[in-house]
Amino acid sequence: LQQPGGSSICKCLKRPSPSRVFVVRKDQDIYIQTLRKLFNESHGIFIGLQRSEEELAGKSRKAQLVQVSKNYRSVIRACMEDMHQAASKFVSILSAMELIWNLCEILFVEAAAAGPLLLRLLDWVRLHVCDVDNMVREVLSSENPSKHELFWNLGNTQTLTEMELKWQHWHEECQRYLQDGTFASNSHMESICKILLGDEDAILEKKELLATWYQFLVTRLLYSHPTVKPMELRFYAQSSMDLFLGGESSPEPLDTILMAAFEFEMHQVIKECSIALSNWWFVAHLTDLLDHCKLLQSHNLYFGSNMREFLLLEYASGLFSHHSLWQLGVDYFDHCPEYGRVYLELHIERIPLNTEQKALKVLRICEQRQMHEQVRSICKIMAMKALRNNRLGSALSWSIRAKDAAFATLISDRFLKDYCERGCFSDLDLIDNLGPSMLLSDRLTFLGKYREFHRLYGEKRFSEAAKLLLMLMTAHIAPCSFWMTLLTDALPLLEQKEVIFSAEQTYELMRCLEDLTAGKSDKQKFQDDDVETMKVEMLRLALARNLARVIVKEGTLEGS
Amino acid sequence: AGGQTKTGGVIFVQDNRISIWSVGDLGNVGLNGEYQGEPQLLCDIRHNGDVMDMQFLDQERIVVASSTGTVTVFHHHQNNQTLSANQRWEKAHSHVDQDTSCGGAACTGVICNNPEIVTVGEDGRINLFRADQKDAVRTIDNADSSTLHAVTFLRTTEILTVNSIGQLKIWDLRQQRNEPSQIFSLTGDRVPLHCVDRHPNQQHVVATGGQDGMLSVWDIRQGTMPVSLLNAHEAEMWEVHFHPSNPDHLFTCSEDGSLWHWDTSTDVAEKPSFLHQGGRSTTYFSHNTINQSVVSAWLSNDPTKDRMEITNLIPNQTLSVNSLDILGPCLVYGTDAEAIYVNRQLFA
Numbered sequence: 085l086q087q088p089g090g091s092s093i094c095k096c097l098k099r100p101s102p103s104r105v106f107v108v109r110k111d112q113d114i115y116i117q118t119l120r121k122l123f124n125e126s127h128g129i130f131i132g133l134q135r136s137e138e139e140l141a142g143k144s145r146k147a148q149l150v151q152v153s154k155n156y157r158s159v160i161r162a163c164m165e166d167m168h169q170a171a172s173k174f175v176s177i178l179s180a181m182e183l184i185w186n187l188c189e190i191l192f193v194e195a196a197a198a199g200p201l202l203l204r205l206l207d208w209v210r211l212h213v214c215d216v217d218n219m220v221r222e223v224l225s226s227e228n229p230s231k232h233e234l235f236w237n238l239g240n241t242q243t244l245t246e247m248e249l250k251w252q253h254w255h256e257e258c259q260r261y262l263q264d265g266t267f268a269s270n271s272h273m274e275s276i277c278k279i280l281l282g283d284e285d286a287i288l289e290k291k292e293l294l295a296t297w298y299q300f301l302v303t304r305l306l307y308s309h310p311t312v313k314p315m316e317l318r319f320y321a322q323s324s325m326d327l328f329l330g331g332e333s334s335p336e337p338l339d340t341i342l343m344a345a346f347e348f349e350m351h352q353v354i355k356e357c358s359i360a361l362s363n364w365w366f367v368a369h370l371t372d373l374l375d376h377c378k379l380l381q382s383h384n385l386y387f388g389s390n391m392r393e394f395l396l397l398e399y400a401s402g403l404f405s406h407h408s409l410w411q412l413g414v415d416y417f418d419h420c421p422e423y424g425r426v427y428l429e430l431h432i433e434r435i436p437l438n439t440e441q442k443a444l445k446v447l448r449i450c451e452q453r454q455m456h457e458q459v460r461s462i463c464k465i466m467a468m469k470a471l472r473n474n475r476l477g478s479a480l481s482w483s484i485r486a487k488d489a490a491f492a493t494l495i496s497d498r499f500l501k502d503y504c505e506r507g508c509f510s511d512l513d514l515i516d517n518l519g520p521s522m523l524l525s526d527r528l529t530f531l532g533k534y535r536e537f538h539r540l541y542g543e544k545r546f547s548e549a550a551k552l553l554l555m556l557m558t559a560h561i562a563p564c565s566f567w568m569t570l571l572t573d574a575l576p577l578l579e580q581k582e583v584i585f586s587a588e589q590t591y592e593l594m595r596c597l598e599d600l601t602a603g604k605s606d607k608q609k610f611q612d613d614d615v616e617t618m619k620v621e622m623l624r625l626a627l628a629r630n631l632a633r634v635i636v637k638e639g640t641l642e643g644s
Numbered sequence: 645a646g647g648q649t650k651t652g653g654v655i656f657v658q659d660n661r662i663s664i665w666s667v668g669d670l671g672n673v674g675l676n677g678e679y680q681g682e683p684q685l686l687c688d689i690r691h692n693g694d695v696m697d698m699q700f701l702d703q704e705r706i707v708v709a710s711s712t713g714t715v716t717v718f719h720h721h722q723n724n725q726t727l728s729a730n731q732r733w734e735k736a737h738s739h740v741d742q743d744t745s746c747g748g749a750a751c752t753g754v755i756c757n758n759p760e761i762v763t764v765g766e767d768g769r770i771n772l773f774r775a776d777q778k779d780a781v782r783t784i785d786n787a788d789s790s791t792l793h794a795v796t797f798l799r800t801t802e803i804l805t806v807n808s809i810g811q812l813k814i815w816d817l818r819q820q821r822n823e824p825s826q827i828f829s830l831t832g833d834r835v836p837l838h839c840v841d842r843h844p845n846q847q848h849v850v851a852t853g854g855q856d857g858m859l860s861v862w863d864i865r866q867g868t869m870p871v872s873l874l875n876a877h878e879a880e881m882w883e884v885h886f887h888p889s890n891p892d893h894l895f896t897c898s899e900d901g902s903l904w905h906w907d908t909s910t911d912v913a914e915k916p917s918f919l920h921q922g923g924r925s926t927t928y929f930s931h932n933t934i935n936q937s938v939v940s941a942w943l944s945n946d947p948t949k950d951r952m953e954i955t956n957l958i959p960n961q962t963l964s965v966n967s968l969d970i971l972g973p974c975l976v977y978g979t980d981a982e983a984i985y986v987n988r989q990l991f992a
Binding site for chain 1: 659694696711739740749750752766767768788789790791807808809810811813824827829830831832833834836855879880899960962963964980981982983
């Protein structure tokens, strides 16, 4: 959504062009704010329409669709009111949009039949003509109400034929007055009479009081053919425009669009609007509505999707460039059956995740749509960020969300590395409270259990600690790289006054030590520094001593 | 400002604002208590970054937590209806050894007890500020290894925090050590907790909301696990609030677009006269004879037995309800559809 500064509202340029950089300026704040309101409110209407009862048939469905159309228009009008402080060109753009939409509602959604059709068109013109002071209005308001009661009173059980007859009578009466020269003395009255009879020339004489050709059209129809049928409109429209413009000026884009509507060329309307407005919002929502009215045949475009979907995809894609409106875009993609999913997958990964809360929102959207790959990817990004910032708990939290065992292993290794370097654990509040998440990865399990060992030792629960320590090796929970550390941890237990490890346990420990040293190649043994060698020797000694003590102890116990 | 993007050559500047609105007088209410007139914008001011949380410090000052990690105190001048930034603590929250590609740390929660302000953030830090002091009174770095999502006062000198590995912690600010005085955890999976609130009258009753939409009620006098777990929303519960003057009522809002009203106020048929009002009773009675003021209905284990009424206040939910607040008969909430709703007859 940019404001190129021209007459178009918003354009989603596909290729970035560095030479045209537009900074959204302060004086367009109201405009942008209002557009956001338009997008948000219409999103609600759009969703409501997609969810609405398709089972409703005939009149009730039509009434429902007309209401939706009216809701869209009322949002446009509300935005026009909001924008009244801003430059009039913005207001006029919205006004044009509402004008077009309103006509489409009458002709396509409501599909007003002959009779009501003219009434709707009259309302339409009245609503949109800004110039109040003109003679046609005066004429309209000064008409003898009684004569027209019958005309307006279509709510009663009058058929079209009855109404036409009555109108015919009135028309003939008017004609008589003219021919009798009743108004001959007063040229104004005569003029009015001619207008009432639908005399084109008479009406055109007062052209300066008519703002537009479609106002002229409706006036003509009112006086010459009030029971005009929808399909007849095109002829009157074309001639009205020709007569009104009179070859002096050429039709503007708005005129072309309205003409296409009068000609019931829906696709043409949409096409012209896309070009003239450069505004995906309008065509996307209107087309969607028309599609729900089952009025659009599948119009296959080169990539095989239909027009409705194409427009919605374009509109929604534009929303994704905004830091918060992207959420609306998600719902639009949801309702594009062919390509919505793939578009969503592509766009959602590009949303900048500047806060964790935003990341959580994106994740929720992905999870709800079973977009597992995106879930993993986002969680990994967040976990990496957390890890780089030394937020190990956060990193683990993201791994749990993605059920990412590999990353959980990475985090555990980080903890263990820290422990080895510093001799103590960081973030005990985390490790001590892993709960079932401990099972996410073997390394994480080891971390939790290892910490438990330290806790048991700290609480002087030595035999339990010893048992756990041994289990960590024999059950292969501990990675081989950590065995030396574990065995070293066993030393204080071996050198306690009281014998802790049983004979069997001591044998196990010895076996572990031998496995460890045997695993090393001769070269490695040669490279081992003195400290390493001494450690092994110390362990062997301690284990042997413990074995000696425990054999005696166990022998004695058995004896007694 | 964060959030600048480029689309086809246009640079977007994030336009976040703090706004003060007037919703007029009580006369303008419709059938459902919906405010009929248009809220009037009194004044607004630009805010750098997303507003993550905010609270009134007093009648005129508002403390705002930003996604940039900054905490700002805004002053609402009621005489000429303007807002100004009074005090600002830049980088109240940030990552140490900051890798520039990783960005800053958002301040996720703020709570006030005039003149004290406590903030928590994605950096796991807790800050204690005083509105009139430039420097922080106290900072606990790395208070938590995960993200702190919310904070509230338990007592004047103690705070409660919740984090992204499902822990509820009590911190005693009088003590100099940087450790929590107590840690509570969820049973089962360590689902992140996003919000916390304390019962206005019964200080041992605490409610938290989690990423899975679950409402947990804790009795912090006993045990380290929640007393009850209530399956509620289908997505993150962003905020939980006890009604300040009517605490049998609780409100929660969620990413799933719903706002729930939890009502435990029941008409108790029998009121045993020998029970103390608000006293501590060691004998337990069956649920339907317990007087509300003795044992909190929130601590009961089976809400269905006690006729808890739960109502979704939003008929056509679409986007997330991020925040809510209640005062008296008035409920206010905001959604991701950029709309604010006001209901002025909550209990009608």
